[in-house]
Amino acid sequence: MKILPNGDHLVFPTISTSSSRVRLLLLCLIYTLIVFIIKAFI
Numbered sequence: 001m002k003i004l005p006n007g008d009h010l011v012f013p014t015i016s017t018s019s020s021r022v023r024l025l026l027l028c029l030i031y032t033l034i035v036f037i038i039k040a041f042i
Helices: 018-041
Strands: none
Touching: none
8 A cells, every 4th residue: 555645636545534535525516616607607
């Protein structure tokens, strides 16, 4: 198991920590908000 020094940019993290789950949730929320705003303006 490799541990890279830059943990924020891991594409496939072997151990999913709570911080990475929260980051993924925030990314999903931001993505849905952007899609909603784009659909509202079109």
